[in-house]
Amino acid sequence: MELNHKQKNALDFIVRYLREHDRPPTLREVGKAIGVSSTNGVRYLIDALISKGYLSRSPSLSRGISLTDKTMRQHGSLRMVPLVGRVAAGSPLLAEENLEGQIAVDPTLIGRSETFALRVKGESMRDAGIMDGDILFARPQSSAQKGDIVIALLDNEATVKYFRPEGNRICLQPANPKFAPIFVEKKSPDFRILGKVIGLMRKM
Amino acid sequence: MELNHKQKNALDFIVRYLREHDRPPTLREVGKAIGVSSTNGVRYLIDALISKGYLSRSPSLSRGISLTDKTMRQHGSLRMVPLVGRVAAGSPLLAEENLEGQIAVDPTLIGRSETFALRVKGESMRDAGIMDGDILFARPQSSAQKGDIVIALLDNEATVKYFRPEGNRICLQPANPKFAPIFVEKKSPDFRILGKVIGLMRKM
DNA sequence: TAATATAATGAACATATGTTCAAAAGTCAA
DNA sequence: TTGACTTTTGAACATATGTTCATTATATTA
Incomplete structure (x- = not known):
């Protein structure tokens, strides 16, 4: 046999x-x-x-x-009983702009907080292990701590960078030496923090 | 529509x-x-x-x-995926003693296929965007194609590397210049492919 | 109503895919 | 080695299945 x-x-x-x-x-x-x-x-x-x-x-x-x-x-057919429950609805703001659908996530990844997801474009955060096409999970908030990875709205474009306040301006720093940091006035009307990155998902 | x-x-x-x-x-x-x-x-x-x-x-x-x-x-609904901890010698990958818990995953990420999850240790795949502490999703299989990122069992230790067959040996290549590639005989009893990496999740 | 787009038919066709058969090649024990 | 058995080949075949086209029906709109 x-x-x-x-x-x-x-x-x-x-x-x-x-x-x-x-x-x-x-x-x-x-x-x-x-x-x-x-x-x-x-x-x-x-x-x-x-x-x-x-x-x-x-x-x-x-x-x-x-x-x-x-x-x-x-x-090993490991298909288990599906867990019923909704996870992390996107914030209305981004839902309108960037609606690609809904993604279910394990609560251990994002906790209980309100969360939205965003697909990464470009290589500017490569050295932080954030690659083109990755899906980021973020907690919506309009301010951040020094060193956080944030999703920011800059000239109507969502961008992912390290957050580094310097006096009355802010340095948005990439994690890739090929990209230059971006500086914006703290009070600039074209700039807004959308959230802080708390998780990541990648399909390979 | x-x-x-x-x-x-x-x-x-x-x-x-x-x-x-x-x-x-x-x-x-x-x-x-x-x-x-x-x-x-x-x-x-x-x-x-x-x-x-x-x-x-x-x-x-x-x-x-x-x-x-x-x-x-x-x-489809949420799927539960077993998180594999340390893989004990000789025991099947998904034996109960090896399991650390279950993770819920969106089927979008892993499809309907059988899947297991594993926590990454170390920096050896850094340049592929795979960081220490990340959770990898893999499809169990005992063989792989050239260039796949695989999870392999080597001397009773699970390791993640690029899979590059070369004649009758296999090169397990890190994605980090600080680490040297590992070469193993194809027929070595201490070597076994556990699965192919198909996704990733990170908590930040 | 006429005109236009949408759906469905039926038949012919091309090819993807399973089935069968005879023969060759390989394996293994007596 | 012989002989029986297993495994593979190659080719022909049958049919399952996707594709294409001309035509007809059904809805929708001007």
């Missing part, structure tokens, strides 16, 4: 393909992945996996392979 | 079919389910759903329909 190397390989590929595509592979795709040139070779292999209880098949159906309970258990 | 009754019907069916079969339906199956007799009628309908951002398609591919993030968000 043991699987040999090639069978294990094939099963691995099928499981992985399913996860990545939400769709089973074809015989030819399996063959290509594990180095078997004829569809019949693959068929043979898969028949073995079926008879050993790792797979099942709907005959004549395209992409008809499916995983058995046994396989799902071994590869 | 609203969906009419028939479109909503079709979308519902596709989501349901996917959930029940782990495989997208064919055009003919959709047509039969919603009462459209020609495949082209279904195609028309699905094109509408695609242009409205609910579905996507891999052209010419059998069962090539897939759900967009938007649709997953609407139809």
Whole structure:
């Protein structure tokens, strides 16, 4: 009942393909992945996996392979009970400007406070581990402490920077030597702090 | 941008079919389910759903329909992901002794695929925007593609690195010039790939 | 009403994909 | 080595499935 190397390989590929595509592979795709040139070779292999209880098949159906309970258990189907509850509605201000949808987040990430999310554009905070395309979570507030990473509205553009007050002006400092700091008057009407960054999420 | 009754019907069916079969339906199956007799009628309908951002398609591919993030968000709920702590030697990755807790995650971030989470230790992937203390989400798999960021078990220690196979050894490459790459024999018993990194979360 | 856009049909087509078969190649025990 | 068994190949085949097109029906609007 043991699987040999090639069978294990094939099963691995099928499981992985399913996860990545939400769709089973074809015989030819399996063959290509594990180095078997004829569809019949693959068929043979898969028949073995079926008879050993790792797979099942709907005959004549395209992409008809499916995983058995046994396989799902071994590869640990961890789909758990969904947690019901709403998390962190965006602030109305940003909801209007930048509405991309709602994102659910674990409360351990952002606590109980009101929160909004923003997608990062550009590389200016790279050295703080904030990359282009990342999603930031921020707590809305109109002031900040020295050293906070803030989301600021500057000339109708949201920007993410370190917050460094200096006398009666403010230095918005990037975390990337290729970018220059921005200085604004504290009382400038074109400048406003929207919130303080408290978390980050990235899809890779 | 609203969906009419028939479109909503079709979308519902596709989501349901996917959930029940782990495989997208064919055009003919959709047509039969919603009462459209020609495949082209279904195609028309699905094109509408695609242009409205609910579905996507891999052209010419059998069962090539897939759900967009938007649709997953609407139809999916929060998912719980196990947080893996220290991985004990020999024990399966997701054995209870290895688990530190559960994290709720938006399906947008990790899709429907099986996922585990791991807390990052150290600075070795700094230049990839992966910082000390970050939580990584990974898809469990025992092999990987060149260039993937993987979580690997090396001498009973979980480590995060770029995966670069070179002949019969593997280079585990940090994203930080201060760290040296690690080389391991492909068949080394002390080495094992645990999964591929697909997302990241940071609390600040 | 006419005109225009939207939906759906039916049939033909192209190709993606599973199935089958005979033969070759490899494996393993007697 | 022989012989039985397993595994793979290659090619032909059948069918499942996406694509295209001309046409008709249905709604919407000027």
